[in-house]
Amino acid sequence: MRTYKHPKTEEIDLTRVLYALSDPIRIEIVSTLAKQRTATCAELDAGRPKSSMSHHFRALREAGLIRTTPDGTSHINELRRADIDARFPGWLKSILKAATEN
Amino acid sequence: MRTYKHPKTEEIDLTRVLYALSDPIRIEIVSTLAKQRTATCAELDAGRPKSSMSHHFRALREAGLIRTTPDGTSHINELRRADIDARFPGWLKSILKAATEN
């Protein structure tokens, strides 16, 4: 809706982040956002139902990995790279590398 | 028992590893093993039931994070650091740093 709940940088919890990324769909979302900066929900659904995607975006958002901002009827998602780097330096980079290498 | 199932290095799956580490108990086990090389199950239980610990060791083992070797009545666990580094270079180090910083 309107008001999204994003944890503060210092509230980002490692185990929660790890859990959020322990899903192929979600790690792909994060990989994509790492490449193209921002994306709407629709751009990332790959044909999956909206309700399922909304669930995954929520998991990523509440873990502190992405930030969602309403923009008209669309909602723009972006990776919180700076926040994650501040909390866990070097970590995101290595995980993205591991994810994209497959 | 006798025969443990350990995935080969190239079979180690990132999402499975992430899931295995998305639990405070298990990430603590891995942190401890990173420090003291090896440990038996009993050394790491912190008063928890053996059956619970066995479950967690199994999750780590099947994800490819640890190797368990029978040694008499004890079972020795060690971190598969070289294997994980080979699969996901630099990754384990940064995650352990993030975990220990709390």
Next chain:
DNA sequence: TCGCTTGTTCGATTACTATCGAACAAGCGA
């Protein structure tokens, strides 16, 4: 205001995971 678009929330179902006690298995020393 009407209708279209985008995405969230609800409700239900299914599946998986954590937890723990109890039973079991295997090694080892006496």
Next chain:
DNA sequence: TCGCTTGTTCGATAGTAATCGAACAAGCGA
């Protein structure tokens, strides 16, 4: 062989997550 130790497996229960359709909410253009 008996009994102790170490750890695994089984069975049951409770909690949580994934999935999807359907209903809902909000912005926007005509």
